[in-house]
Amino acid sequence: MRSLLVYLLAIVALGVGAWFAFPDWFGRGDGDATLSSQPRSSIAPVVVAHVVRAPFAERLEALGTVIANESVDITPNRADHVTAIHFEDGQRVERDQVLFEMNxxxxxxxxxxxxxxxxxxxxxxxxxxxxxxxxxxxxxxxxxxxxxxxxxxxxxxxxxxxxxxREVRAPFDGVLGLRHISVGAYVQPATLVTTLDDLSVVKLDFTIPETWLPAVRSGMAILARSDAWPNDEFRGRVETLDTRLDPSTRSVVVRAEMPNPDTKLRPGMLLKVAVDRGEEPVLQIPEAAVVPVGSEQFVWSIGEGDVAHRVEVELGRRRPGRVEVRGGLEQGQRVVVEGIVRVRDGEAVAVVATREVEGD
CATH class of the missing domain: 1.10.287.470 (Helix hairpin bin)
Structure with a gap:
């Protein structure tokens, strides 16, 4: 037992001696001190965009209903039996074309x-x-x-x-709807035979608040979208405004007109309408540059030597992909839009690309 204890003490002594004699073996040499003093993180790569002054239209969005340019219910002129039908469901007809005959x-x-x-x-x-x-x-x-x-x-x-x-004719060029009668049927003046719509051009009715009355005028461009055709944009122009406002909502009906050459738009469809007003040039940046912290908003501004600085900003109106800047930045300054996570205040960054702000 005593010999075993002596043997263990000898091993410990040898280890301590080696620790002092060969410090490099244990990572205590001067070389290790040099490595530990080197920075472990590299410069953050970022994409920047310039603060630009460009037109920034205020946009009003509303819901509108499609109306045919001309629309009529085709009905008989008197009560009698139908002796002949000269149309098919969905047929395109011309003015004065005979649709059906009565006895x-x-x-x-x-x-x-x-x-x-x-x-x-x-x-x-x-x-x-x-x-x-x-x-x-x-x-x-x-x-x-x-x-x-x-x-x-x-x-x-x-x-x-x-x-x-007794020969009922089409009053204008258009497309017929579904047929609701057959030959031999007894019809009366209130009987709906079919419908006729002129869809070459459609009207779109939507409402705007009274505060927009000075801005909306005849001839103004509008943009509309439909859930039925999500990849399409339908463009038109304001035709007229109603002469009266709704006293309960303080809004007015606007009627726009849109070409419809492929008849994708049908009467009764619901469209999302966008109307822009005002195109005064304002400072703006990409929305991706904004970093919200609580109730405050800030951006990373890149100054001389590509050094990043945290800047609190006052923002205004927003549009898809961009936002108005009302304070905190000046035209021409650079802000980080990609790589924000690795940016630190007062540290240099590596600008790898520049992105432009898309204006109106």
Missing amino acids: TAEERAELAAAVANLEDAERNLKRATDLHAEELVSDSEFDAAKTAVAAAEARVEALKATIAD
């Missing part, structure tokens, strides 16, 4: 009788004219013959108009 048998029979009566009246007038020239009939008899012809002509024209009314 005209009775009117055509009356027209035939009226034509015969007119021919008889014309023959009587011819005889009366000859006799009147020879003074064989009185003036009153001659006038009566002329009146009979005029009355017969009026009757014929009236019956022709009645028959024409």
Whole structure:
């Protein structure tokens, strides 16, 4: 037991001696002191953008409803049976094109009788004219013959108009909706046969607050989007404003007009409308440069020697991807937009790229 203790003490003594004799073996040499004094972090790479002064329009967003340029319900002129239909669902038609016909048998029979009566009246007038020239009939008899012809002509024209009314025609160029009747159906003036819409151009109604009345005017451009066509932008112009405001909301209806060549926009669709007003140049930076801390906002400004400085800023209006600067920065200054996490106040950074702010 005693010999084992002596053996262990000898091993410890050898270790202590080696620790003092060969310090480099244990990482205590001068070389280690030099390494520990070197910085372990490298310079942060960043992307910057300049503070620019550019137009910054204030945007109003609203919801609008699409309305056809022209729209009408196609209904019969009287109660009767349908004898012919000349259109299909969704068909494009031209003005005065016959859409359907109603029973005209009775009117055509009356027209035939009226034509015969007119021919008889014309023959009587011819005889009366000859006799009147020879003074064989009185003036009153001659006038009566002329009146009979005029009355017969009026009757014929009236019956022709009645028959024409039994042919229901398209009042304007457009696209028909669904057909709601069949041949032989008994219809009345209130019966909906189909619809007709002019979709080459559509109208868009939306409301704006009264505070925007001075800014919105006829001819102003608008931008609209639809959930049905999320990748499309629909552009148009303000056509007119309603003459009256809604007293409960203090808003006014604006009607815009938009071309619709591919008929993607249909009556009744809901669109998200954007209207811009004011394009005064203001200072602005990319939204990515802003770092919020509680109720404060700051950015990393890059000064001389590419040294970063934390700067508190006062911000204004926002638009997608950019924000108005009302205080704290000047035009031409550089701010960090990428690599913000590694930036430290008073430390130099490595500017690897510059991004421009996109204005209106």
